[in-house]
Amino acid sequence: MMDTLCVVIDLSVKHWQRSATASDQPLSLPAFLIQLVAFLNAYSAGSSDNALAVFAAFPGKSLMLYSSTDTQPQSTTVSGPNSYPPFQLLDDAVVSSIIHHLESLSDSEQEAPCPLVGALTKALCFINRLTLDHNTNTSNAEGLDPIALPDPRVLILSVSPDITSSYIPIMNSIFSAQKLKVTIDACQLSGPDSVFLQQAAHLTGGSYLYLERRDALLQHLTMTFLPSPSVRGAIAVPTQDKVDFRAACFCHKNIVDIGFVCSVCLSIFCQPVPVCSTCRTKFPMKTLQRLNASRPPAQPRPAPIGTNGVSKANGSSYGTPA
Amino acid sequence: MPSVEENPLESLENVKTHALLPFLHQQSATALSRLYTSPSSCLSIFRLLTPVERQIVMNILWLESAIPLSTMAAWVTIDGKKLYERSLETLSQLHILSQYPMKLLLNSTFKSSLRHAITGGGTTGSFGVPATKDPKHSPPTVESLDGYALERWETILHYMVSSGTGQLPTKPSTGVLYLLKESGLMSGSQNFEPQITSEGFQFLLHSPHDQLWELLLQYLHMVERRSMDLVEVISFLLMLSTMELGREYSTENLSQTQKVMLEDLRDYGLIWQRRPSSKRFSPTRLATTLTSSSEGSSLSTLAPTQATGLGNSSSNALTRSKGTGAGIGGGAAGGGAGSGNQQGFIILETNYRVYAYTDNPLQTAVLNLFVSLKYRFPNLVVGSITRESVKKALNNGISSEQIISYLLTHAHPQMRKFNPMIPVTVQDQIRLWELEKNRLKSDSGFLYTSFQSQADYEYVLNYAKELGVVLWENNAKRCFFAHEEGHGNIKSFIERRRTAGQGQ
């Protein structure tokens, strides 16, 4: 039973510092790396056929740190008699390259946001490549419907909050993950809940975990993200109830539950507008009048559903920025 | 939208237990505890477990104290209940779970060893002590190791397959011959050349991974008889499986038993040594893939024994498969690259023709067991499956299912496009030929004959028919044949009737 796992690590210097100095349950990067490495080893221990790749999102760039299919086993590092050589190789590759890259960052670069989406798309390209190889080997290269890999998945370990500008790329990645039958798991280690990652996990059938007990990181990782999707059929993993599907308007970034949408480009507005700001389409006057008339009278609307308690229970306070 | 399979548990339930585990079940708790002191053994055994068992172990690996069963059971889905309980059962049989069924706690030795395996550290040296650099010789290349393993392994198989044909291939060493005889795969007395048995024929059609383990299990049984220390033997085998291909290890830290084993394993092709007295040894791919996946991909992990025919594919597959560490890709022989696919070589047509893209004498010989071969070309063997050829195989003790599964596992990638892969006509015909063999059914019984009168005959016959034991009857000759079950009753019935007749 072969698994494919791509781990995407968010290495935002700023947010790791914040996490390390947090008042309750601080988690520093070195402590995190130790537990991460144990998790990765536990995954590779499952079977030597398990494919593993590690991607990192550094401030301003993203990189592949390790992949079990590309790294040469005959490396220069001599492993001692007390450790399993592939583990040694993996640990060295991940830890040393993270340290190397973080040290080479200048102070100004450290502030740059981490493009999680770059690492995520790389992971998907990598899985796509494995899928193609897989099909070539089974001589299905000319077949029209590529056979999906068994249980490919991506695990995102994030510390930074959502970057609103990457909404569309993230959504695009999620949809192509769906097509590749990739499960996206996500773990938000600190900071606020990530709406993007929640949606990613929900839409691909993965699991989203907000790490509340940071001291038990390894146990959480093992329980939630180690089992492959097929094992999850027998031993369940935490799932989420609360997924926010509301959208933010393009004009004021308000979270709306009833919005006005351009039929051409699907831009969302919180009130009827005569011209679409995205595609410059002019809308018929008749529609504007009709919509203005049908709009709920009081503006701003006194959030009608909030009052009867339904959305309080289920909707979180974040919208989907666009 | 989520990528959930129709029945996600099906694949989990069908996972085959590895051949080694039942053997370990039979061992005592103390023996297993001793085995678990070595991190490499723990890691290897962990790999042989099913995915659910592995997950259970991992879930409680980092816990210090026992947890109640209910805590864990809360995570089990309704469908997975049976699977989960079976997994716990297996784990406790292996003494990996120590307090089951009261609480869930890992065996403390196992726990600390597996932790060491995963995090590194410890001082057990159970992953093998690498030898210091040899100033005179460079360590063997992966290619030469593969070639060596392939040559050794094929010698054994080839010897088996051609033992009946009168050819005299190279003989494997006496140790191997002894093992083959002991395991019942070959038979023969002192004076005669050993002959392959029907188990031997069946063995030939198994996947290489299964074959290897079958032999090793026999070896383990033999070790018990040779009063060697079983735990050391097993832990050495498992240690080999965690070693790195292409690296030289020192023999200095090995125990006496393990040094003896070196010689045996050299004969099987698991270990390479420059000289028998050498202080260093290298595991071959056969050894390092021992605990790789026990299903599917095992074919390509041990690709040396097959697919050598596609020599031209080797260069490419090698470069790509190298990276996958201990597991994937059949280096010299061009196994599946990257993902552990089988690379088959047989094309079977609906007209019973078989085209095998191979120039490997062993594969040809195995095919020859049930195919009548017609032509041989440098990389292609053509033959057809005929009634005679299948009959011959059946007579050798090979079953039709084994033939079909061999054809399935070695089907050429082109064949894999079809569904079903093997033409139905051929499959059915092979099965029919097997049924043909079973036309005669033998039953032991008694023939009742020379009745005095037709009335007597019918009277007894009716009685026998009531018992339902009549297998054959002939009115004209006044005789019938009844199953031996009814003999006692019929006999006493006749005697009663005779005495009654005399009494009148």
Add this chain to the structure above:
Amino acid sequence: MDVDSDSDISIFDDDNENSRNKTKGKGKTTDKRKKDKGKRKPKDQAYTWEANYTRSWETVQEDEAGSLQGAVEDWIARGRRKRHAHCFQSKNSAPSTAIRRTIIRHLVLIIDLSSSMMDRDMRPTRFGLTLQYAREFILEWFDQNPLGQMGVVGMRAGVGERVAEMSGNPQDVLKALSDRHKLEPTGDPSLQNAIEMARNSMNHLPTHSAREILIIFGSLTTCDPGNIHDTLAECIKNRIQISVVALAAEMKICRELCDKTGGQFGVALNEGHYKDLLFELVPPPAQRTVSRATGPGAPNPAADLMMMGFPTRLPDSSPPSLCVCHSDLRSDGFLCPRCLSKVCDVPTDCDVCGLMIVSSPHLARSYHHLFPVKPYVAITTFDNQSSQPDQQACHACARPFPTTVAQSTAEGMSPIGRYRCPECQQDFCSDCDVYIQNHLHCCPGCGK
């Protein structure tokens, strides 16, 4: 009736001539096609029985070691690229800025269920193949048009039969097609009846949504109760676009239906071409009104502002209640933000207040049509940039680039297997290029 079954030959004569010339020049391409019967371009192909004899073995060359592996792999990679080439070109020709596409589509799929569908000229039968392709088409269509709705009408025994109601849920539509015994072909088809039925089901739709009819037509006759040209006129009036995929031969009336309503017409040459014709209709059409003579600046009648609701999803663990759409008792579902009634699935129109309910991912699914990735440039020679150490492997999947130059390449292909993003100047391999442009819609280098 207007039946003209002889006109298909003349249309394709030019193409055939073309293809013969091409076959001589490029052994490789035809060869590839022989293997890969699934996908063929209508441009350079002939009917199956007209195909030239090709010497496939001559196109494969051994390398120095006498191995074919390299050549074969190269060949497979080419095939992959080629297969995606046409969607590719259409992308490349379009400007990378936001373009107008009709996103909210309503389509009625009309399937011929007349006895002519039992012909075996396409394997297994026209009917069997049509059902199979229709299922794939529906899945792909809903994937690319998440806000679209589709209905299915069958033409059987002289009448139109409603097979599936207009629905936004692919599963509903697929379910209607799942039972082939209910759809067993019989009798004559009636184009008019079927089109009338489809037209009626789309009558009530708002103006901003595109209305389309796709007819899969296997027969050479139609048996209509009235004048079909009246129906055609009605369709033009209602702005319904009709496309026809004919399986037998071109009919004048079919051609006219398509030409007059702005749809596409095609005759399937073989199984692969049939699929191509069908799938050409999957991507949302670029806004038609641009080309219309309405004058610049005039308000676009097809564009409109729509009111949409973004629902709240109820968790699986909430207490079960009845949904307004099927009256099923279930615990999960979505709440309409205006009237708070519960519906099973989105996107849909609320059954109570009629508000269109979508979730934001549904909208987002269409954004890639509007903000496509900039096409990558094929690098033809090694330059300074490609020799940098971090550019030795594909920037996305880390596959090492080939170090040798391929001898022959088609246009638009890089002989050194590198494709560069104009934005971030990173190099990508051919597979990733195809994947990024066609599926991912997001450049891993610049993250846009």
